[in-house]
Amino acid sequence: MSEHESEHILSYGFLAQILGGLVVLTGVTVGVSYIDWGFLNVPIALFVASSKATLVLLFFMHIKFEGMVIKVSFISTMLFLAIMISFTFWDVAFR
Amino acid sequence: METAIDKTGVKIGMWIFLYSEIILFGGLFVLYAVYFHTFPEDFAEGGKELNRIFGTANTLVLLISSFTVAASITAVQRRKKGQAIGFLIFSLLCGLAFLVNKYFEWGAKFHHDLYPNSDLLLDSEPGFNIFFGLYYTITGLHGLHVIIGMVLLSISLGLVIRDKVTDQRYAMLENSGLYWHLVDLIWIYVFPLFYLVL
Numbered sequence: 001m002s003e004h005e006s007e008h009i010l011s012y013g014f015l016a017q018i019l020g021g022l023v024v025l026t027g028v029t030v031g032v033s034y035i036d037w038g039f040l041n042v043p044i045a046l047f048v049a050s051s052k053a054t055l056v057l058l059f060f061m062h063i064k065f066e067g068m069v070i071k072v073s074f075i076s077t078m079l080f081l082a083i084m085i086s087f088t089f090w091d092v093a094f095r
Numbered sequence: 096m097e098t099a100i101d102k103t104g105v106k107i108g109m110w111i112f113l114y115s116e117i118i119l120f121g122g123l124f125v126l127y128a129v130y131f132h133t134f135p136e137d138f139a140e141g142g143k144e145l146n147r148i149f150g151t152a153n154t155l156v157l158l159i160s161s162f163t164v165a166a167s168i169t170a171v172q173r174r175k176k177g178q179a180i181g182f183l184i185f186s187l188l189c190g191l192a193f194l195v196n197k198y199f200e201w202g203a204k205f206h207h208d209l210y211p212n213s214d215l216l217l218d219s220e221p222g223f224n225i226f227f228g229l230y231y232t233i234t235g236l237h238g239l240h241v242i243i244g245m246v247l248l249s250i251s252l253g254l255v256i257r258d259k260v261t262d263q264r265y266a267m268l269e270n271s272g273l274y275w276h277l278v279d280l281i282w283i284y285v286f287p288l289f290y291l292v293l
Binding site for chain 1: 103106107110111114117118121122124125128129131132133147151154155158159161162164165166169172173272273276277279280283284286287288291292
């Protein structure tokens, strides 16, 4: 392993900040669920969930500090998942 | 003697496995999406049966345990063995708390005749039955992942104690951590979809 890719150490304080952000977003998602936003209910819930997922992926799972292989393969998986969900959905929704 | 270890390769292998896990749960979420589209009222009705307090508590337990797992890696990198052991034991206790919570939650549902093939579900609207079918399948499969994650973390804990996981070589701990974060990640989507649908 070459020197420049030596591991990146995340401090406890930084990790605690991420946890704080995740707890706040959990509060947000529970809070907004008491209000009926009509057809926006699910998109809002998924948006907050995806923000939380992004924090976990980037920092707890360290993707932000990984090389191109993991970054690109992860994004490809997400694209595949999006195709899987959206194409199934188009089929069902317009049947 | 110096053995060459491909740290990046070890991690890529774990990620490829995690991608297959993401697609596994993705398939179940597709089912959820399609049935939610067909039976929106029944799903909202089903969601009201689930306890938000339990759901929120379990969300917080998993988030905190994810933090402590990430912190245990920092501790290992800084050669603070005692702290790493403490963080890992705390994470395992969080996993246990999650499962105990889940036990009481499922128990309460069973008590109200809300379990697969119960008379109440068979006689109710099809969407309501499907909602609980998906609830038990997805939270059950997720619970199984929590147990596997706890086994992996316990093995890593043992390796840390026996000095097999050090600041020079901690791939086992790192990959167990990735698995644990994935469990957390899935729960982040399960929680709003089941507990918070209106």
